[in-house]
Amino acid sequence: MTGLRVAVVGAGIGGLTAAIAMRANGIDATVYEQAHELKALGAGVAIATNGSRILSRLGVGDAVAAIAGPVTHYQFRTxxxxxxxxxxxxxxxxxxxxxxxxxRGEFQKALADALPAGALQLGRSCVGASEDSDGVHVEFADGTTVDADLLVGADGIHSRLQGKVTRAAEPVSEGIMAYRGxxxxxRLHGIADMNASSMWLGPAQSFLAYPVSAGRFLNIVAFVPTNLSVAESWTAPGDVAELAAAYRDWDPKVSAIIGEMDSTFRWGIYDREPLNHWSTDRITLLGDSAHAVTPHLGQGANQAIEDAMTLAVALRxxxxxxxxxxxRRYEDLRMERTGLVRRQARAAxxxxxxxxxxxxxxxxxxxxILDSVAIDTYDAERVAEQAGLAACGQPASAVTSNR
Incomplete structure (x- = not known):
């Protein structure tokens, strides 16, 4: 270990990956999560090539691939x-x-299992942080404190730590919400192609379905317009009858899929205008805390993973x-990339x-749009190294395990 002590607040995809990546680069990183347990929330997440490449290099690729849905092709239909x-x-x-x-719950567990004992602390809700030239002092709701050299805010779109870095920016609604399930x-009896990521495009709304949990479930995301303030939450209950009514005249396969749903959840779709900076001398932001993005390119989690690896390279x-x-070099490099993804996700x-x-x-x-984002070819670790973020020019292969 380098001797650098890093506290990561938030055990989402970005926070866990950041700890894994930093530890692979010799940095003592610990994740602090407010929840007392990591619940298996029923939501799907797609990890594309730009994310899976990084996770494979960090040695968790096989564990994650084993729980993935067996997608072999895409379908885009009206x-x-x-x-x-x-x-x-x-x-x-x-x-x-x-x-x-x-x-998402299975994925989160696979990442948590990749950390050594003690590197993930549950039931630790961050309520304050202060920094000086000697480090950063982190306070938790249970009265405990932690002193670290660096604090990473990976606590999501409603980040408490964002205000420690810059003026907090409110989430911006796209005028869309999603039903998830x-x-x-x-139960599908051949209704859905369980080897495909399938999307139907229609006037004012769209419908997405893909397999998860090694093919045991079909994940549904149905995007519909709304003028209501809908929580950015995976657990706000929805109404299956309302969902069915919204797609009544669509492809009969869509209606048949919805007909097999027992329950659904409503999810508000938000992003945020870009922040003017992400870091102080001792605190930095990562993932949705820094650059929330709408889900239309499936890049929210992938951009957090890119952040995590870029930050690990910067701290070598x-x-x-x-x-x-x-x-500052980390945020300068990531701001351009995440800004592009945000704009293109909205356009998609x-x-x-x-x-x-x-x-x-x-x-x-x-x-x-997909060509511009370069999902297949973008390599965050190589980009960071080529930009000179790695100290002493040390090659990744000398630090990062399980290539």
């Missing part, structure tokens, strides 16, 4: 079932062979005295729900 880019589709988010469609595979061989410049959502574009135009514009 709301009346017309393919927008042929079938099998010539359009896709990334290489399906290197994409993991996951149950899981359906056991045995660091000492407590030179953290400020390293953190508008294309999915367009009332004006025909199928060919939708396919062409989506292809241009």
């Amino acid at each position: 709301w009346q079932a017309t393919p927008i880019a042929g079938e099998p589709s010539t359009l896709g988010f990334d290489d399906p062979a290197r994409t993991w469609c996951l149950h 899981l359906i056991p595979a045995e 061989e660091a000492d407590a005295g030179d953290l400020g410049p390293r953190l 959502g508008r294309i999915y729900r367009s009332t004006e574009l025909g199928p060919r135009a939708q396919a062409e514009q989506l292809r241009a």
Whole structure:
């Protein structure tokens, strides 16, 4: 270990990956999570090539791949079932062979299991932090405190630590909410392709389905317009009858899938205007705490994973005295990338729900967006190294395990 002590607040995908990546780079990192247990929340998450590449290098790839849905191809159709880019589709988010469609709770557990005993502390709700030239002092609701050299805020879109770094920015609604749910595979009776990530595009709304949990469940995300303030939560209850009514005239397969749902949850869709900076000399932000993004490119978790690896590279061989410049290099590199992803995710959502574009135009514009984000080819670790973030030019292979 380098001797650098890092406290990570938040045991979401970004926070756990950050701790794994920093420990792989010789940094003593501990995650502090307010929940008393990591609950298996019923929500899907797609880890694309830009994320799976990093997780594989960190030695958790096999464990995560084992719980992924068996996606082999993509389907993009209009709301009346017309393919927008042929079938099998010539359009896709990334290489399906290197994409993991996951149950979020199972994924979170796989990451938590990759940390050594004591590196994840549950029931530790951060209520305050202060820094000086000697380090950062972190306070928790249970009265305990921790002293560290660096504090990483990975506590989500409603981050408490964001205000310690810059003026807190409120989440911005897209005017969309999503119904989410899981359906056991045995109930579908061939209704859904359990080897596909399938999306239906329609006027003002869209519908997404893909397998998770090694194919045991189909994950549903149905995006519909709303003028209500809907919580950014995976656990706000919804109404299956309302969901069914919203898709009554769509492809009969969509209605049939909804017909097999017993329950659903409502999820508000928000992002945030870019922050002017993410870091002080002792505190930095990561993932949704720094750059919340709408889910239309499936990049929220992947951008947090990219952040985690970039930060780990920036901290290689660091000492407590030179953290400020390293953190600013980290945020400078990530701001451009995450800003692009935010803009393009919003644009993709508008294309999915367009009332004006025909199928060919939708396919062409989506292809241009996906090309711009370079999901297949973007390598956050290599980009960070080439940008000079790694101290002393030390190659990743000398530090990062399980290549």
